[in-house]
Each structure stands twice: as C-alpha cells, then as structure tokens.
Amino acid sequence: MARIVMKFGGTSMAGIERIRGVAARVKREVEAGNEVAVIVSAMAGETDRLVGFCREASALADPREYDVVVASGEQVTSGLLAIALQSAGLKARSWLGWQLPISTSDAHSSARIQDIDTTAVLKAMAGGEVAVVPGFQGLTADNRITTLGRGGSDTSAVALAAALKADRCDIYTDVDGVYTTDPRIVPRARKLDRITYEEMLELASVGAKVLQTRSVELAMKEKVRVQVLSSFSDAPGTMVVDEDEIVEQELIAGVAYNRNEAKVTVVGVPDKPGAVAAIFGPLADASINVDMIVQNIAHASKTTDVTFTVPRTELVRSLDVLAAIKPEIGYAEVLSDDAVAKISVVGVGMKSHAGVAVTMFKALADRGINIQAITTSEIKVSVLIAEEYTELAVRVLHTAYGLDAAA
Amino acid sequence: MARIVMKFGGTSMAGIERIRGVAARVKREVEAGNEVAVIVSAMAGETDRLVGFCREASALADPREYDVVVASGEQVTSGLLAIALQSAGLKARSWLGWQLPISTSDAHSSARIQDIDTTAVLKAMAGGEVAVVPGFQGLTADNRITTLGRGGSDTSAVALAAALKADRCDIYTDVDGVYTTDPRIVPRARKLDRITYEEMLELASVGAKVLQTRSVELAMKEKVRVQVLSSFSDAPGTMVVDEDEIVEQELIAGVAYNRNEAKVTVVGVPDKPGAVAAIFGPLADASINVDMIVQNIAHASKTTDVTFTVPRTELVRSLDVLAAIKPEIGYAEVLSDDAVAKISVVGVGMKSHAGVAVTMFKALADRGINIQAITTSEIKVSVLIAEEYTELAVRVLHTAYGLDAAA
Incomplete structure (x- = not known):
C-alpha cells in the first residue's frame, strides 16, 4: 500500500465526461490498495474567464478580491470530482484551502504555501476516503483566500505530497511525459523514464513547460518523487527523482x-x-x-x-x-x-x-x-x-x- | 445616517457592466451618509449552470458537495462587486459565508440560518467600508459550506438586516415594486407604496413571486422593514412593513x-x-x-x-x-x-x-x-x-x- 497524490490539470477536468474519466483513474489507485489525495485545477478556460471578469471590473483589481473570484474555479471542480467519485462507488469529500487549511503568505495572487494542516485529511484518508483538494488556493493568517499564481496547482500537489509524506506525486497532463526534446521538431525524440529534478528545472526554464518551475524546486527541496503522465493514455510517464x-x-x-x-x-x-x-x-x-x-x-x-x-x-x-x-x-x-x-x-x-x-x-x-x-x-x-x-x-x-x- | 442592507438579484449582477451599475447605486447610499452592507446573487444563469454540472455528475449528488459547487456563483459576484466598488472610489471588501460566519443548520441545499456573527463586519462598516456578502450561502457547525435553497439570497438579506439591526433592507429586482395585480392582465394595476408582511405573504404564495416566501416570514418575525425596488429605474419601490x-x-x-x-x-x-x-x-x-x-x-x-x-x-x-x-x-x-x-x-x-x-x-x-x-x-x-x-x-x-x- 502506498500513499499517493494525484494532480489533474484543466484539460483533464474540462467537463463532466472528463471528470468521470478522472474518477475512474482515481478508483483504480484506490482499488490497488492506495491512500489517495487528489489536487484539481479549474476546468480549462474557467480561470481565464474569471480573470477576465476581474480585469473588466478594474484594471487594478484588489488582489484580495481577485483571489476570491479566481479561486472559485477549483472550488467547483473539487466538489464535482467528489460527486463523481461517490457516484463511482468510492468514499470522497472535498477539502477547500480554508478548510484544511493550506496556510500561505499574504502575497495575494502569487502567494507561497507555508504550511498544510493534514490532521483531518490524513484521518479521512486512513478511513478509506479520497481527499479532493482544489489546487492553486490557500488561506492567509487573517482568514482571507489566496491564490498561488498561474500554474500553481502543480505546486499545491507537490506541497500536499510533502505534507502527507506521500510515496509519489502523479501529475496528470495532456502530454505523456518528459521528452528528450520537442517531438514536433524531432520525431525520434524519446520519452524519458526518469529525469533528475535539476535536469527538469533546466528543461522547464528553457522552454519544455511540462511542470511549473516552482513545483519542481519544491519537489527537489522536499524530495518528493514526481511522476508526469497523461490523463488520456495508460502509458507510464516520466519519474522526476533525486540523482x-x-x-x-x-x-x-x-x-x-x-x-x-x-x-x-x-x-x-x-x-x-x-x-x-x-x-x-x-x-x-x-x-x-x-x-x-x-x-x-x-x-x-x-x-x-x-x-x-x-x-x-x-x-x-x-x-x-x-x-x-x-x-x-x-x-x-x-x-x-x-x-x-x-x-x-x-x-x-x-x-x-x-x-x-x-x-x-x-x-x-x-x-x-x-x-x-x-x-x-x-x-x-x-x-x-x-x-x-x-x-x-x-x-x-x-x-x-x-x-x-x-x- | 441610516444602516441599510441592499440586495441585488442575478439579473442585476449579470455581467460587469451591470455590476458597475450596482456599484453606482451603492455609492449613492454611501455618499448620503449611510452604512451599507450588500447581499449579492450569482450572475443570472450561473446557478443553473452549476446545478447542471452537479446533476450531470450524479443524479443523486451529495448535497454537501453540491453546496460547495453552487455556492461559488455568489463568491464570484461578491469579489467582483468589491472590485467595482473600490474602482468607484469606495472602501469595500467581500465577506464570504464562512468568513463572517453565517451559521446555518446542516440541512445541505436547503439550510436555515441560525446566527450571523456581525462583530467584524460592523466594525468595518463603522470605518466607512462597504461589506459585500454573498447571498444563499452559510456554514455548518462542522465547517462545511451550505446553501439555503433557490431564492435564498432574499432570506440572506433579511437575516443580515436583522442581525445588523439595519434600518431598512432594500431588495433590488427586475420589477419596480409590488402591484395590486399582474400588470400583464390589468394594464391599470397600481404599484403599492406600502404593503403589510401578511399581505405580501398571501400575494406571494398565490403567484405574485417578487420575494421568496421565507424571507417575508423572517422579515415579519424580525420586524425588518423591506423595500422592493428596481435596479433598472430610480422610481421608489414598495415598502413591506408592519401593519x-x-x-x-x-x-x-x-x-x-x-x-x-x-x-x-x-x-x-x-x-x-x-x-x-x-x-x-x-x-x-x-x-x-x-x-x-x-x-x-x-x-x-x-x-x-x-x-x-x-x-x-x-x-x-x-x-x-x-x-x-x-x-x-x-x-x-x-x-x-x-x-x-x-x-x-x-x-x-x-x-x-x-x-x-x-x-x-x-x-x-x-x-x-x-x-x-x-x-x-x-x-x-x-x-x-x-x-x-x-x-x-x-x-x-x-x-x-x-x-x-x-x-
């Protein structure tokens, strides 16, 4: 038995049919005897829609209110995935950023995670319940919602995996792993089975944007074993690990x-x-x-x-x-x-x-x-x-x- | 100086242009020297969209997760109105149901408000800040989001007015008051300047659906003076008052x-x-x-x-x-x-x-x-x-x- 964090991006959460697909993947891990926590992004396009509202309301929107608005996208998908998981016969519940809580700095719209209280969620997971946690969001010391900046859900996943001492953090994306180079340029590019944190950081910062840089830095610091894999295939992905x-x-x-x-x-x-x-x-x-x-x-x-x-x-x-x-x-x-x-x-x-x-x-x-x-x-x-x-x-x-x- | 609660329905919040119109109305009340709290609905159509997601995910969606999903609509508009109010030169912030908190029963999707903690919000209002509160939502004793059932934002407004001991609760809708009968049937129907709670209840329950019945019952019980008026005109509305x-x-x-x-x-x-x-x-x-x-x-x-x-x-x-x-x-x-x-x-x-x-x-x-x-x-x-x-x-x-x- 392992404890794993699974993270699904916006493309994987775009619509109920895909959310059901996510639920099926989670179910497989649970049935394999694993304790599972899931980090979800907003539906593809939703964060852009919400950001658009804020920009339209004011070119200089109060970042505290901006965070209240844009954090709602992940709130919606976390509730919907919990429903879909229950519908698939699993025990599941959503844990919003303020419910755990995920404590962050007060740098609204680009906050940094400081601490995640895992007491309640670990207890629920030990009881066989899947914990669904919205990515990208947290809570300041004075009880206000924060967001981590675009792409922050990768960081949420790695931070949760570190806090839960998870055996693995699986990041499901729309590509099936990290390649030796861009397959659009080199058709014979190979998917890497393993890559080190350092290599991943360099590849990400020079254009191979599979994971958010901050999440890789955090994984390296906390020694979280990250796997990048596709939510649209069953092929094994790329493990990002220590040298x-x-x-x-x-x-x-x-x-x-x-x-x-x-x-x-x-x-x-x-x-x-x-x-x-x-x-x-x-x-x-x-x-x-x-x-x-x-x-x-x-x-x-x-x-x-x-x-x-x-x-x-x-x-x-x-x-x-x-x-x-x-x-x-x-x-x-x-x-x-x-x-x-x-x-x-x-x-x-x-x-x-x-x-x-x-x-x-x-x-x-x-x-x-x-x-x-x-x-x-x-x-x-x-x-x-x-x-x-x-x-x-x-x-x-x-x-x-x-x-x-x-x- | 008076303390008033203003409530705006989904049609009034449908899009940033209308939200700016709402901000302008709020500004007028603030500039008249009033302390103002605003209750907002979700954008017109948004709650239906979110309910649709839940139904699609499961015919028997867990009401606790349903509430997590559908409560997000009012979260979005409360943040956006706070931004629009600031943009209009006012001090403003959003207070989500769990932040005040608005304590409710645990009857998810049709919860009843039990208590509203107004300590923080009264202090903010006294400092000249407009309090923006999402309608329709609350928090259970075990820290989970609830919603009050469709039309619940009227009830949120009356309950907040009672808790704040407000002088008036103005409900802005897409009609400009309560009429002697349906103007589509009788063109010479008259708008009533005043109506009693009891009359309003009887008129509402037999088809003149301007206010949600529960909100009128609560106003009657708490002796909250409610005004029904249009957010699209400047005409005075109908006061719902004690006999x-x-x-x-x-x-x-x-x-x-x-x-x-x-x-x-x-x-x-x-x-x-x-x-x-x-x-x-x-x-x-x-x-x-x-x-x-x-x-x-x-x-x-x-x-x-x-x-x-x-x-x-x-x-x-x-x-x-x-x-x-x-x-x-x-x-x-x-x-x-x-x-x-x-x-x-x-x-x-x-x-x-x-x-x-x-x-x-x-x-x-x-x-x-x-x-x-x-x-x-x-x-x-x-x-x-x-x-x-x-x-x-x-x-x-x-x-x-x-x-x-x-x-």
Whole structure:
C-alpha cells in the first residue's frame, strides 16, 4: 500500500465526461490498495474567464478580491470530482484551502504555501476516503483566500505530497511525459523514464513547460518523487527523482530551445572597474531579466564589448534604459538582434564529462551554424544562434548526443 | 445616517457592466451618509449552470458537495462587486459565508440560518467600508459550506438586516415594486407604496413571486422593514412593513391568481366520523400539498362530497392514492379537473369588513363566472373558477375593489 497524490490539470477536468474519466483513474489507485489525495485545477478556460471578469471590473483589481473570484474555479471542480467519485462507488469529500487549511503568505495572487494542516485529511484518508483538494488556493493568517499564481496547482500537489509524506506525486497532463526534446521538431525524440529534478528545472526554464518551475524546486527541496503522465493514455510517464535514484546515468537528458529572447551588444564600453555594473544595475532596477552575459577581454583600444540576452518582449524597454545611461558610461553604440534562439543541452552526467561542449560546438560548426554566445552551468551548456537554424540545431544535437529513438 | 442592507438579484449582477451599475447605486447610499452592507446573487444563469454540472455528475449528488459547487456563483459576484466598488472610489471588501460566519443548520441545499456573527463586519462598516456578502450561502457547525435553497439570497438579506439591526433592507429586482395585480392582465394595476408582511405573504404564495416566501416570514418575525425596488429605474419601490406602519389602510391590497392547481372531488363519502381524515391522511403521507378543502353537509343519502385542490403536477399521483384507499373508505367515485384557477383578494383591511366576500361573489356572478369552491382566511378570500375566466375575473375584481389606477 502506498500513499499517493494525484494532480489533474484543466484539460483533464474540462467537463463532466472528463471528470468521470478522472474518477475512474482515481478508483483504480484506490482499488490497488492506495491512500489517495487528489489536487484539481479549474476546468480549462474557467480561470481565464474569471480573470477576465476581474480585469473588466478594474484594471487594478484588489488582489484580495481577485483571489476570491479566481479561486472559485477549483472550488467547483473539487466538489464535482467528489460527486463523481461517490457516484463511482468510492468514499470522497472535498477539502477547500480554508478548510484544511493550506496556510500561505499574504502575497495575494502569487502567494507561497507555508504550511498544510493534514490532521483531518490524513484521518479521512486512513478511513478509506479520497481527499479532493482544489489546487492553486490557500488561506492567509487573517482568514482571507489566496491564490498561488498561474500554474500553481502543480505546486499545491507537490506541497500536499510533502505534507502527507506521500510515496509519489502523479501529475496528470495532456502530454505523456518528459521528452528528450520537442517531438514536433524531432520525431525520434524519446520519452524519458526518469529525469533528475535539476535536469527538469533546466528543461522547464528553457522552454519544455511540462511542470511549473516552482513545483519542481519544491519537489527537489522536499524530495518528493514526481511522476508526469497523461490523463488520456495508460502509458507510464516520466519519474522526476533525486540523482541518487538514477542508476545508469545518461550523459545528456535532453535538448531544449527558447525563441523568446533577444540579443543586445553594448559596443565600446570603457575597460575600467564598475563599467559592467553600471550597465546591469539599471536593467535590474527596471526589473528586466537578463539571461546570458558574455564579455571578452579588452581590445587594444582599452574598450570591451558586452553581449547579453533579455526577453524579447523587454527589448524596447532595455534599449531605452541603455540610451538613458549612455552619457554616464560612455559606450560607442548598442546593437540588437531579436532573431536569435538559445539552444541548450541538459544533463547531470555532464559534470564529469568535459567533452560535452566540444561535441556541441563541433556538431553545430559542421552544419555551418555560427555560435554568437555561450554560457554554461553545472548541468547545462547553452549557445545563442540565429533563429532560422533552431530546428536544424536541435535535430543535429539530438543525434550527436545519441538521443534518437531506434528507428 | 441610516444602516441599510441592499440586495441585488442575478439579473442585476449579470455581467460587469451591470455590476458597475450596482456599484453606482451603492455609492449613492454611501455618499448620503449611510452604512451599507450588500447581499449579492450569482450572475443570472450561473446557478443553473452549476446545478447542471452537479446533476450531470450524479443524479443523486451529495448535497454537501453540491453546496460547495453552487455556492461559488455568489463568491464570484461578491469579489467582483468589491472590485467595482473600490474602482468607484469606495472602501469595500467581500465577506464570504464562512468568513463572517453565517451559521446555518446542516440541512445541505436547503439550510436555515441560525446566527450571523456581525462583530467584524460592523466594525468595518463603522470605518466607512462597504461589506459585500454573498447571498444563499452559510456554514455548518462542522465547517462545511451550505446553501439555503433557490431564492435564498432574499432570506440572506433579511437575516443580515436583522442581525445588523439595519434600518431598512432594500431588495433590488427586475420589477419596480409590488402591484395590486399582474400588470400583464390589468394594464391599470397600481404599484403599492406600502404593503403589510401578511399581505405580501398571501400575494406571494398565490403567484405574485417578487420575494421568496421565507424571507417575508423572517422579515415579519424580525420586524425588518423591506423595500422592493428596481435596479433598472430610480422610481421608489414598495415598502413591506408592519401593519402598524400603515396609516390609511386600504380594504384590499391586491388580486392574485394561480393556475397551477387541479380540483379533485370525492363523491359519495360515507358521512361518518373519520371519513375525511381517511382521505387526507394518505395524501399527506404522500407529501401532496392539499390547498383548498370544501365539504358540505351530508345528503339525504347519508353521504357527502369532498372537494379539494392539489398542485397540477401532483394530480396523477393524488388519483393513484385515492384509488388505493377506495376499498377502505367506500366512496362512490372521484372526479377531477385540471382546468381551474384560484383567484384571491388579499388585504389586512378585510378583518373588519364582512362585505368583501359579497362584493367578490356578486362581481363574478354579474359576468356569469361560476364559483366552484371558496376558502377564506383572516386576510384573504379565494375562489376556484374555470381557468378560461382567469383574466376576466382578475380584471373584474380589480375594478370592483377600486384598485384601478386613474386613467
């Protein structure tokens, strides 16, 4: 017997027919002898509808009232799933965020879970009752409803699994697991049986959005074993686990890409202490999220060029910030390019394999793909290339690292 | 300065544009120096949508979970109205049923309000903040959401007004008050400035459904002054008040009709003790709501005929019950007619006016309308007639009692 948390997203909860399908999946786990708690999202489209009402009522809606409105979507599905489970012959009840309670910070609309009181729910589960808990919502110390921000139901599921000391947290989505890369680009992409938290974080943050980043961070911190699987098939999914659990470590877990960045180069920055800080300080003050940063040694002219990337949507604002500080810094000019893509190879195995970067650079050079910038982390190597080469680069690297499925 | 409760129905809350209109009305009361609490219904159609989900999930949905689902409609509008009020420059916040709390019985889906804790809300109102409270919902002693049954928001409003010791409870609807009769039948029907609780109850129960019956009973018991008015016009409405408050008492407040009943006559019932009880006992056991009952003295044959009305939808079931008890009672036959209408004249003034009934019978006889049965109460005389005469009878009586508006 195991204790498991099952989480179902909006697509899985879209309409009573699908909710009945969810109930059938839950029933299978209960009949296998497991104690089950279920975290549910709102029906697909419902949160957007409720957010739309709030925005229409006021461009600056009170986040406390916004939370009262949008939290209702998950309240509805939790009640409906409890009904469907009972109808399938199981014992079940809904436990709303304020009933457990799920205590959060008071940062309305992006609150963080602080504590989950599991006393009552554990007792009910021990009695064979399925606990249905709406995701995305919680309660402040002064008794007001909070929400965790978009995608927060993944975090609710992992936090509940941690609080319940669950053996597993199954996240049901509309994909059947985590792939070595985007199957739309590489038809021979393989579903991974296992992936580490760290790899999952890197793959998520560079574009493979299967789980909300916060939920993976929390799972890593609390050592919650997360499984990503499809609510529309019976195929096994991908387990997201600690590195220790992965016996035969692959060198590279996957190849990710991101076409949402733009490249900025500040040319002719005086090579003196403080010059780089003078560039990035004002960008940080403007809440612009700078990603890759590359600076080479100074030219003979005693100036240097600094290249970095920003989100494409922030490019215009970034250029405004740089123009404003030109007199202070005294650089020559600013160049920008929004037709770039970041390609990353990710894998915990690379910590002990210096050859990973060489394989990458050589594979790209063989196809005539020019590398504009490079950054590395312990488990990731990312390069910036011209956007038009995105698909080619992903395919080439997928093959170069031996990730292609057998034909 | 007064303390008032304002209640807005689903039509008034249907969409953000209308919610903004509601906010404007509330603002006027606040700017007039009043302390205001607002009770809101769900958006028109929303409760039906949510009930539909529950029914689709299970024909026998757990009423506790049903309440979790359907209570969300008012949660949404309370948050949205709070946002709209803030946007209009007022201080406002929502107080959900479980936050006040509004304590109810545990009769889920038809709970009764037992107590409303007004400590926090009174403090907020004293500080100039509008309290927005979702109607229709409450909380059981074991911390679960309840709803009060359809139309329950009127009851929520009156109960909150009583608990707050409010000077007035304004119920905003899509009609602008209580009329002497249905204006669709009598174009010269007049809006009443005042009506007593008792008259309102009789008018509501015979078909003039402006306020939910339970809310009027509660207002009468708690002496809450209720005003019915339109959220789509600025015309003054109808005050529902204690009899003492009505100085110039009209003889008759209004004429009501009801086409939802059917007539049943049991012919040849033996004239002996217990025979009538033997008929109505089994009907009561079958939860069939018998309304008018007429029994004349026995014929020379030592038998009597008993006539009564039942809801039309219960006619077939009623006849089945009577057929089953025929051997026991030994009546001759059962006649039934579902093409009947009940016409009632209502007025607290009639307590001291014996002539009311005579006026009624004469006016109907003058038009050749045959009276099939008669019942009277302290403030009402009702007759049963052929359904085809409904409109004629209502018009004739409206004129006979001098209720027609000046041309």
